Amino acid sequence: MDRSEPLIYVVDDDAAVCDSLTLLLKSVKLKAQAYRSAAEFLEHYDPRQHACLVADIRMPGMSGLELQAALKHLGAPIPVIFITAYGDVPMAVEAMKSGALDFIEKPFRDQDLLDRVNQALAQDRKRRAEEQRVETIRKRLATLTPRETEVMHRVVEGQSNKVIAMDLGVSQRTVEIHRANVMQKMGTRSVAMLVRAVQSVESGDNRSNSG
Amino acid sequence: MDTDPIRDRLDKLTRHGFSALMDAAADGIVVIDRNGTVLDFNSAAQRMFGLAPGQIVGRNVARLMPEPDRSRHDEYIARYLRTGEARIIGIGREVTGQRADGATFPMQLSVGSAEGLFIGIVRDLSAQKAAEEENQRLKDRLVEVDRLSLMGELAAGLAHEINQPLSAIATYAQAGERIVSDEATDTEALRKTCRVIAEQALRAGRVIHNLRNFVGNRQVVEDEVDFNRAIQDVLNLVEADATAAGIAVHTEYEPDLPPIVADAIRLQQVLLNLTRNAVDAMRDGPRKEHGIRIRTQRSGRRSVGVEVIDHGHGYPRELADEMFQPFVTTKPGGLGVGLAVSRRIVRTYGGELYYRSNPGGGSIFGFSVPQKRAFGDGHHGQE
Numbered sequence: 143m144d145r146s147e148p149l150i151y152v153v154d155d156d157a158a159v160c161d162s163l164t165l166l167l168k169s170v171k172l173k174a175q176a177y178r179s180a181a182e183f184l185e186h187y188d189p190r191q192h193a194c195l196v197a198d199i200r201m202p203g204m205s206g207l208e209l210q211a212a213l214k215h216l217g218a219p220i221p222v223i224f225i226t227a228y229g230d231v232p233m234a235v236e237a238m239k240s241g242a243l244d245f246i247e248k249p250f251r252d253q254d255l256l257d258r259v260n261q262a263l264a265q266d267r268k269r270r271a272e273e274q275r276v277e278t279i280r281k282r283l284a285t286l287t288p289r290e291t292e293v294m295h296r297v298v299e300g301q302s303n304k305v306i307a308m309d310l311g312v313s314q315r316t317v318e319i320h321r322a323n324v325m326q327k328m329g330t331r332s333v334a335m336l337v338r339a340v341q342s343v344e345s346g347d348n349r350s351n352s353g
Numbered sequence: 354m355d356t357d358p359i360r361d362r363l364d365k366l367t368r369h370g371f372s373a374l375m376d377a378a379a380d381g382i383v384v385i386d387r388n389g390t391v392l393d394f395n396s397a398a399q400r401m402f403g404l405a406p407g408q409i410v411g412r413n414v415a416r417l418m419p420e421p422d423r424s425r426h427d428e429y430i431a432r433y434l435r436t437g438e439a440r441i442i443g444i445g446r447e448v449t450g451q452r453a454d455g456a457t458f459p460m461q462l463s464v465g466s467a468e469g470l471f472i473g474i475v476r477d478l479s480a481q482k483a484a485e486e487e488n489q490r491l492k493d494r495l496v497e498v499d500r501l502s503l504m505g506e507l508a509a510g511l512a513h514e515i516n517q518p519l520s521a522i523a524t525y526a527q528a529g530e531r532i533v534s535d536e537a538t539d540t541e542a543l544r545k546t547c548r549v550i551a552e553q554a555l556r557a558g559r560v561i562h563n564l565r566n567f568v569g570n571r572q573v574v575e576d577e578v579d580f581n582r583a584i585q586d587v588l589n590l591v592e593a594d595a596t597a598a599g600i601a602v603h604t605e606y607e608p609d610l611p612p613i614v615a616d617a618i619r620l621q622q623v624l625l626n627l628t629r630n631a632v633d634a635m636r637d638g639p640r641k642e643h644g645i646r647i648r649t650q651r652s653g654r655r656s657v658g659v660e661v662i663d664h665g666h667g668y669p670r671e672l673a674d675e676m677f678q679p680f681v682t683t684k685p686g687g688l689g690v691g692l693a694v695s696r697r698i699v700r701t702y703g704g705e706l707y708y709r710s711n712p713g714g715g716s717i718f719g720f721s722v723p724q725k726r727a728f729g730d731g732h733h734g735q736e
Contacts, residue, residue, distance in 0.1 A: 155596070156517045158553050162524035165546065169531035200513075202601035203642050225520075227513045227597075248520035252527035 145191045148263045152176040153183045153209065154198040154225070159248075163196065166252055172259070180204035184212060187220075192270060194221045194262035196255075199233050199245070207233065210240055219269060221262035225250070272342075279339045282328050290327070293320040297333060298340050359386060362468045363393075381475040385414045387434060389427055392470065401460075401477050403453035414473075419451040430471075442466055450475065492697065495679070499694040500622050504568050506629060507594050514560050514593035518553035525550045560589055567618060567625075577612040578620065580657045581649055587621040591628045591647070598636045601644035602628070610649060610657045611724045615702045620722075623698050623706070626691040627661040627718045633684055634665025634716060643713075656704070658721030665715045673708050695720075 152163045152174055160176035167174040177183035180197070181204055195213075199206035206224050213220060224245040226234045234245035243265065244258050286294060296306045303321065307314040330336040363384075375382050381398030385391050391409050399405060402417055409416070415426040422429075433439065441448075445463035452458065459478040464471055529546040532539060563586060588604065595602045624647075631645045643664040652658040668676060668683075675681050677696050682689030696706040704722035711717050 156521070158521035158549065158556070159517060159524070161549065162521040162528065165542075166524050166528035166531070169528045169535070200597060200599055202596055202599055202644065205599050227516050248516055249523035250520070252524065252531070 145188070147173065147192065148266075149191050149193040150174040150259055150263075151183060151187065151193055151195045151220075152197075153178075153180055153195065153201070153206075155179060155201040156198070159198070159225075163255075166255070167259070170256060180206070180209035180212070183209070187218070189216070189218045189220070192263070192266055194223065194243075194259060194266055196223045196225060196259065199224045199226045199230055199237060207237055207240070210237060210242060214241070221265045223255075223258050223262055225255075276342050279328070279343050283340075283343065285327050286324060290320050290324050293317060294324045294328075294336070294340070297321060297324070298337050359469060363470070378474075381473075381477075383414060383417070383473040383475065385471050385473070387430060387469060387471070389413045389415060389430055398475065401452070401475065402450065408453070417450055419449055419457050422448070423451075442471070447478065450477075495690055496619075496622070496694050496698065499626070499690045501568065503622065503625050503629060503691070504564070507590055507625070510593035510595070510597040511560065511564060511590065513597045514589060515557050518557040518560075521553045522550050522557075525553070560593070563587060563590060567621065573616045573619070575614055575616050578615050578617045579612055580610045580620075580659070581606045581608075583617045583620050584624060584647065584649065584659065586617070587625060590625060594629065595632050595645055598632050598641075600632060600635055600641050603644055603646045605646065605648040607648075607650045607657075610651065611655070613657055613702070613722050613724050615722065619698045619701070623695040623720065624659065624661070626695045630691065630718065631661050631663035631665060631716070634663050634667070636665075638665050640664040640714065652721040655724040656721040657724065658704075658719055660717055660719035662711055662717050663715045664711065664713065667710050667714065667716050668708065676708070677706065 150167050150172055152160055152167075154160045154163070154176070155178055157178065160178065164174045164176050175186070177186065180201060183195075183197075197206045197209060204212070210222055213222070221243045222237075222241075223243055224234055224237050225248055226245050227248050231247075234242075237245060243262050246255055246258060283291070292310070293306060296309070301309075303314050303317045307317045310317070325331070325336065328336060328339060330339055375393065375395040378395055378397055381401045382393070382395040383391060383398050384393035391412055391414050394404070394406050394409050402409070413426070415423045418426065429440065433442065440446075441462060442464045443466075445461065447459060448462045449457050450460045450462075459482050461476040461478055463474045465474075466472070525546050529543060529550070532542050532546065567587065567590065584604070584606075588602070592602050628645060628647070635641055635645070641664075645664075646662040647659065648662065649657065649659045672683075676683075677692050679693035680689040681693075692706070699706045699720045699722065702722045704720050706718070706720045709717050
């Protein structure tokens with residue numbers, strides 16, 4: 143299966159709601175996979191799949207909110223759209239506070255749902271592109287020698303070649319060579335680009351540590 | 354003969370203060386002879402029947418009662434005198450009296466016979482009867498109040514249960530529209546979409562139908578009830594409530610249960626009360642995923658029963674008796690009549706409602722009802 147082709151996971155305990163949603167998504171050429179419970183979905187969920195999740199907020203067994211918490215626990219940042227019944231608004235608000243993309247009240251206009259699905263897929267796509275970019279940077283960072291890594295950190299901190307050379311007890315010329323190697327290996331053309339690249343890796347690390 | 358022997362005897366009684374006794378009595382006292390002619394009629398009787406002594410003394414006592422007794426009274430006396438077989442004399446019974454204005458009323462009549470006379474003592478039972486009827490009416494009303502308040506409590510779940518198919522219908526129809534607009538229209542997909550739309554509309558209709566059955570103004574209809582079927586018929590009301598609280602309902606039906614004679618709606622009301630309590634007991638608890646189990650079963654040789662098993666907070670032993678009393682509730686905003694009314698309904702059918710704690714944590718409420726009513730077979734029985 144091509145994991146870059148968007149997939150919409152549908153989770154609702156009601157068979158008809160699942161089936162009708164799948165049909166609606168199919169009618170606009172979107173691929174959907176429906177599950178009747180949160181547990182069943184979690185069993186089949188593939189975090190590498192480009193996807194979003196449309197889930198009922200109230201279900202027997204694991205509720206939508208509990209599913210959201212479980213996904214968070216797994217560190218799976220899949221965008222979630224909750225479908226709610228009349229009167230569930232306080233629950234939906236709570237879901238939004240916990241990071242759900244949006245909620246939509248049943249019964250809904252098809253376009254409202256499709257707009258949100260497309261928005262969710264765009265968000266997922268953006269996140270995956272970002273992850274891809276960070277991954278590339280990480281791979282590039284791994285190709286640096288220890289000396290080059292040290293020089294790079296000092297450059298990013300804004301130290302001049304002269305200060306770096308003195309601190310490391312090497313010639314300024316040597317620093318310049320290391321620095322050129324770093325720029326080349328990292329594929330960056332300016333110090334500003336290098337700073338952004340290193341920052342995005344660090345913030346990525348922070349995200350996964352706190353997730 | 355210039356002296357009447359009966360008159361003489363009466364005079365003797367009178368000399369011993371009979372008259373004072375008569376008028377002091379709270380009950381009506383009517384003295385008649387063996388022809389049914391009223392000889393004496395005390396003040397209490399005068400007030401009760403609205404007759405002055407002049408209007409009744411010397412006339413036949415039959416005018417104090419409505420038909421058919423009125424025409425037959427002479428015959429009653431004659432038969433007693435002939436056979437000595439007492440129907441009222443020395444026994445007393447509840448009969449109907451008629452006042453001067455024609456109004457009838459229930460009265461307790463005891464008759465003694467002495468000196469060839471009959472002395473009737475009558476007590477007006479209308480106030481007592483009215484109080485009993487009022488009491489009965491209030492209890493019946495409480496059953497109705499419980500039924501309607503149950504519906505109120507179930508409203509949120511029902512709204513959900515109707516909203517589900519409506520939501521599916523809307524989505525199917527909108528998908529159908531897109532399928533039609535597609536150049537390569539797939540008629541089979543469209544046909545299927547139309548079919549599921551119809552199915553979902555019927556599903557919403559069934560919820561409303563069951564609801565209307567349960568809520569509508571109605572007479573009590575006692576008939577043979579298939580226990581399992583009665584439960585299946587309200588299951589979507591039960592599930593609506595439970596699902597809205599995130600609790601699954603599991604059912605176990607004992608096959609081939611014998612039918613019982615009862616009003617199905619009343620039995621369903623009891624079941625709804627029990628499942629309602631189960632949902633409330635589990636709503637915020639940690640064992641929601643165990644769900645609620647409804648189990649029908651044979652109990653004893655000729656009884657059928659049902660148990661509602663939850664995994665909620667359970668009840669302390671000392672509350673086990675008290676909770677069946679009316680207006681006892683652990684729920685904020687609860688009316689506290691559900692279990693009291695349920696017990697009353699179950700007893701009407703000769704059964705008993707019980708509570709025991711669930712060994713796995715939580716509660717078990719259940720009842721069993723004899724296949725035939727305890728006091729007869731339902732057709733010849735008298736209440």
